[in-house]
Amino acid sequence: MSMLTAAVVVVGVLCLLDLLLSFGIIRRLRQQNETLRDLREKQSAEEPPIMFTAGAHVELSDVDVSGALVGFFSPNCEPCKERMPQFIEYATGHRGKVIAVAAGPAEEVADMVVRLGEVAEVVVEEMGGPLHNAFGTTGYPALCLVDDSRTVVASGWEMSALPVPATR
The missing domain is CATH 3.40.30.10 (Glutaredoxin)
Known part of the structure; x- marks a missing residue:
């Protein structure tokens, strides 16, 4: 019986350790996600648009671009x-x-x-x-x-x- 109790205690301790490590990994992934989001926002703010953005008017007389x-x-x-x-x-x-x-x-x-x-x-x-x-x-x-x-x-x-x- 004492062997069974010892095995249950060992398994319980291992499960608790696994749970703590999982929480640590989840916290670290959230930090990385926030860091990546901040980096993307910073990069998009620094990058000039590749062409006129929404709301710009296209001035062109040679080619009709209406609705194009x-x-x-x-x-x-x-x-x-x-x-x-x-x-x-x-x-x-x-x-x-x-x-x-x-x-x-x-x-x-x-x-x-x-x-x-x-x-x-x-x-x-x-x-x-x-x-x-x-x-x-x-x-x-x-x-x-x-x-x-x-x-x-x-x-x-x-x-x-x-x-x-x-x-x-």
Whole structure:
């Protein structure tokens, strides 16, 4: 009987020790989560937007961007290669005009023009071109939605920055 009591006491002590260690780990994970959240907030406050943000008005006379989904892509950009299929899928559900800007020399963006051309009007221009300047684009990929009054509704470099498209 004394062996059984000793075993129960040992198991109880081990369970108590495990419980204390679990609470310590949970507390440490919460501290790390708060530290990461603070770091992300600090970084997002320091990073300039990749293009005009919501509420900005787009001034452009050559191309009608009213109600358009607009995407800027570069052939040398890894995130662009990841976002392009997502952009194409999103564009198929977009009710308005879709404009894709392929940034770079024509020979480098040829494949991009073909892929984007399935769902969008494709414009090829270098950084600093008229569309880049009209949208304040500073990097790639840059994505935005413009309303009928040429005001940016949403923008960012990830598809999650854009609202869920309405179905056709």
